[in-house]
Amino acid sequence: MNNIQKTIVWLLADFICLCIGSASAYIFYWNMISPRLKGYFLFTIVAFVIYIIVSRVFKLNMRINRYSGIRDLFSLFMAFVLSGSLSGLITIFFDFMIALRFMVLAGIVAGIIGIGLRVLWQNIYLLKDQSRRTQTEDIKQIIVIGAGDGGSLFVENHIRNPQDTQVVAILDENPKKQGKSISGIKVAGDLSQLEAIEKDYDIDRAIIAIPSLTPEDYERIITELNKYDIKPYKMPKVEDVITGVYQRNHGPKKVDIGDLLGRKEIQLDESHLRKEIEGKTIAITGAGGSIGSEITRQISRFNPKRVLLIGHGENSIYLIYQELQQLDTMTEFVPVIADVQDYERIYELFKEEEVDIVYHAAAHKHVPLMEWNPEEALKNNILGSYNVAKAVDQAKVGKMVMISTDKAVRPPNVMGASKRVAELIVTGMNKQSDSIFCAVRFGNVLGSRGSVIPLFEKQIAAGGPVTVTDFRMTRYFMTIPEASRLVVFAGAHADGGEVFILNMGEPVKIVDLARKLILLSGHTESEIPIVEAGIRPGEKLYEELLTSGELVEEQIDENIFIGKVVDKPLSETVEFVESLNDLHPRKLKQAIIDFANHSAE
Numbered sequence: 001m002n003n004i005q006k007t008i009v010w011l012l013a014d015f016i017c018l019c020i021g022s023a024s025a026y027i028f029y030w031n032m033i034s035p036r037l038k039g040y041f042l043f044t045i046v047a048f049v050i051y052i053i054v055s056r057v058f059k060l061n062m063r064i065n066r067y068s069g070i071r072d073l074f075s076l077f078m079a080f081v082l083s084g085s086l087s088g089l090i091t092i093f094f095d096f097m098i099a100l101r102f103m104v105l106a107g108i109v110a111g112i113i114g115i116g117l118r119v120l121w122q123n124i125y126l127l128k129d130q131s132r133r134t135q136t137e138d139i140k141q142i143i144v145i146g147a148g149d150g151g152s153l154f155v156e157n158h159i160r161n162p163q164d165t166q167v168v169a170i171l172d173e174n175p176k177k178q179g180k181s182i183s184g185i186k187v188a189g190d191l192s193q194l195e196a197i198e199k200d201y202d203i204d205r206a207i208i209a210i211p212s213l214t215p216e217d218y219e220r221i222i223t224e225l226n227k228y229d230i231k232p233y234k235m236p237k238v239e240d241v242i243t244g245v246y247q248r249n250h251g252p253k254k255v256d257i258g259d260l261l262g263r264k265e266i267q268l269d270e271s272h273l274r275k276e277i278e279g280k281t282i283a284i285t286g287a288g289g290s291i292g293s294e295i296t297r298q299i300s301r302f303n304p305k306r307v308l309l310i311g312h313g314e315n316s317i318y319l320i321y322q323e324l325q326q327l328d329t330m331t332e333f334v335p336v337i338a339d340v341q342d343y344e345r346i347y348e349l350f351k352e353e354e355v356d357i358v359y360h361a362a363a364h365k366h367v368p369l370m371e372w373n374p375e376e377a378l379k380n381n382i383l384g385s386y387n388v389a390k391a392v393d394q395a396k397v398g399k400m401v402m403i404s405t406d407k408a409v410r411p412p413n414v415m416g417a418s419k420r421v422a423e424l425i426v427t428g429m430n431k432q433s434d435s436i437f438c439a440v441r442f443g444n445v446l447g448s449r450g451s452v453i454p455l456f457e458k459q460i461a462a463g464g465p466v467t468v469t470d471f472r473m474t475r476y477f478m479t480i481p482e483a484s485r486l487v488v489f490a491g492a493h494a495d496g497g498e499v500f501i502l503n504m505g506e507p508v509k510i511v512d513l514a515r516k517l518i519l520l521s522g523h524t525e526s527e528i529p530i531v532e533a534g535i536r537p538g539e540k541l542y543e544e545l546l547t548s549g550e551l552v553e554e555q556i557d558e559n560i561f562i563g564k565v566v567d568k569p570l571s572e573t574v575e576f577v578e579s580l581n582d583l584h585p586r587k588l589k590q591a592i593i594d595f596a597n598h599s600a601e
Contacts, residue, residue, distance in 0.1 A: 014080075014114055015048050021084065021110030022047075025102045039091065043098060047087035047106070054079045073115045080111035140165045141201045143230075145221060146209035147172035147180075147187045154209045154235050155182050168201045169193075191224045198228045209235040219519060226522050270485075276357075276492035277302035283355045283397075284309060285340055285388060286362030288316025291403060291445065294484035295359050296324060296333075306332045308353060310346075311362070312339045340384035343391060350395035358400045359487055360388050363419070365405065370415035371537040374589035381418035382577055382592075386425050393433040401491040402426045402439045404499065406476060406543045409441075410597060413538025414589045417596035421573065423499065428570030430497045438494035441501045441563075443476030443543070445483045456514055460521045464528035466514045469535045474507035474542055489560070499563040507543065 022044045054060070060072075060079055084107025088098045142165050144151050151170060158167055169188040172178065177187050188197060197203065206225050208218070222232045277299050286292040287309035293316075296307060309324075311317040314337050321335040334353075338345045340362045350358070363381050364370055370377040385402060392400040404423050407416030423439050430437035446453055459466045478486075482502060490500035511530060518528045535541070576595055580588055 011052070013117055014051060014110075017080070017110040017113040017117070018044050018047050018051065018083070018106070020113055021080070021106040021108070024109045025106040028105065039098070043087050043091050043103075043106075046090050047083045047110075050086050050090075051079060051083040054082060073118065076114055076118070077111035080114055081107035083107060084110065140204040141168045142166065142205045142207060143168060143197060143203055144170045144185075144207045144209050145172070145191075146170075146235075147174065147177040147182060148210065150211050150235050151209035152182050154207060155185055159183055165204075168203070169197050191221065194224060194228055194230075198230075203228065203230050205231040205233050207233050207235055211235065219516070222519055226519070226524070229522060231522070232520075270489075272492045273488055274302045277304050277488070279303070279305050280356040281306045281353055282308065283350065283353070283358045285311070285358070285360045285384075286403075287311050288313055288320050289361060290480055291442075291483055291487075292359070292361035293320040293323075294480045295361060295487055296320060298481070298484045298488050300324065300327055300329055300331055303329065304331050306334060306353065308334050308336050308349065308355065310336045310338050310340075310349070312337070340388055341379055343387040346387055347391040347394055350391050350397050355395065356398050357491060358388065358392055358397055359491070360385060360400060360402045361487075362388075363403065363422075365415060367407065367413050367415045367538045368536045370418070371413055371589070374414045374585050374592065377414045377418040378577075378580055378588065378592065381415070382421050382425070385422035386574070386577065389425055389429045389437065392435050392437070393429055397435055399436040399491055399494065400426070400438075401487055401494065402437070403487065404439045404441045406441050406443050406501075407540075408596070409544040411593060412540055414592055415538065417593040420596035421577070421592060424568055424573045425570065427497050427567040428573050431567070432570060436494050436496045438490055438496065438498045438500065440487050440490045441499055442483050442486075443478050443502075443504050446477055446479050452510065452513070453517070456517045457521075460518060460523065460528055465531045466518065466528060467531055467533040468511045468514055469533055469539060470541060471509070471511045471532055472541055473510045473535070473539075475510060476504040476507050476543055477513075478502055478504050486560070497564065497567070501561040501563060503559045503561060 022040055026040055058075065058079070060076060081104065084103045085100075088100065088103030091098055144155060144167055147170050151172070155167055155170070158165070167185050170182060170185055171190055171193060172187050173190045178189050180187050206221075208221060210217075213221075225232050282299055282304045284292050284295055284307065287296055288311040292311070296309065299307065307324075309317055309321055317335045317337060321333055324333045336349060338349065340346060340360075349355070362384060364373075364377055389400060389402075391397075402422060404419045405416060407413065408420035408423060409416075411417040411420055426437045426439050429435075444451060456466050486500065486502045490498070494500075514530050515525060518525055518530075521528070580591060583591060
């Protein structure tokens, strides 16, 4: 049936509900009301007309009945009661007196029957769907951990959208919830019941439906699940469950390393970001990289007019462009193959497209590789940043936000030193330009290309060992969305010359990171050993976010530090950069490191 036919069928069903409600009330009050059936028939017709009006006003007729929840059914019930009550008042004008209790009772009975019909339809639909899935699909059996609001919401939504899975049990540590059920699924006990459940069912995965779970509890639960080879997944965001988005994204996501790092992902106040982005033309260099591509996803939520996706690698630009084309947005995305080392090309782009904001994410970031190739660090990280900054100034772009790194603080390696010099270029340009320039320092970004996570995952998949350079080594970590939000947030609050840093909590030991990844893989450290490989060229044991001279008391958010870097006149920095052209690679590397460290003093 089409939508019109379905609407007509349900209207007829609701009319029958009102007829039964009126008849039931008439029979119940047989000895107390007038036997004039004509008047009660008029009451039913008027009640049905009022019900149609109420349904259209409150859009009850637009709801999909097989997905109706408690609120929907309560609204339907109240529509019946309201219709019966108003109908009784209206029929008074036709010289037909009707008792208030008759009106209310007729509406209540009609409402109960209307709800019953929809619940019956839901169950028929679910039984039909389950029968079809049993015959045509390989059903995976899953358990839910958590019988609170999160678990209840997940189970109810899962029953309506089961896909190829079936929830067979719920586990919760609260004794008061054990033995009870949620939507017909029993709360079988706590984690100690896993063994018994596994004997009865072939459990494929567990959905951890406790949004407030601590990293320590995550580890404890995953350790238990690993004993029975049950894959851990986390419950999607509540808003995704409510809207059904998680079904379109192929179900719940696996528990990842970010869930075990000891802090929750930081959310920033985005109230100013729409004003910063909406209707603007944005340029992103390095748009095909892990950070650049996530920046494009973040800003696309705020309706920019146009976004220039600038990158040197055509395949990465093609991939992010194709992804963005699927978004439901009026934003125009323009793929641009260009190199930040080509000043004329960058300047022409900024000028012709009348760019408002530039996010400069193009850079080489791999520490050991830049130790072996310092010329490339010079060309891409230093000269490339200078070209972008100069083009921003000359093309009268309003603002530039440069992506830097915590490795720029007292750098012993050429990668960090090159980013420190790039910071000096940006802050120096800020002093003599009408445009606003600022920088953002990142810690290690989880899952970004070149990060340690993909390396560890590859080593675990190969059976180990996992190699850690030094068991004492620590790093600050942030997720890709956190890093990208920080960039946009910083740009919206920059006055010029600042260095913005996210509060990433306490640094994490790399060896602990390796242990958590092994746990997530379903193995133990006895199965996948961790070995110490020695520090690579240019690496530090510990990273810093700001030097003591850079930190200022001002904060625009409780999770954002603001630093004022020790700067130099732009002419002095440019003169130094130009002096590097003829140096031997070994001397070039040391010259950049020395200049970067002396500039912080």
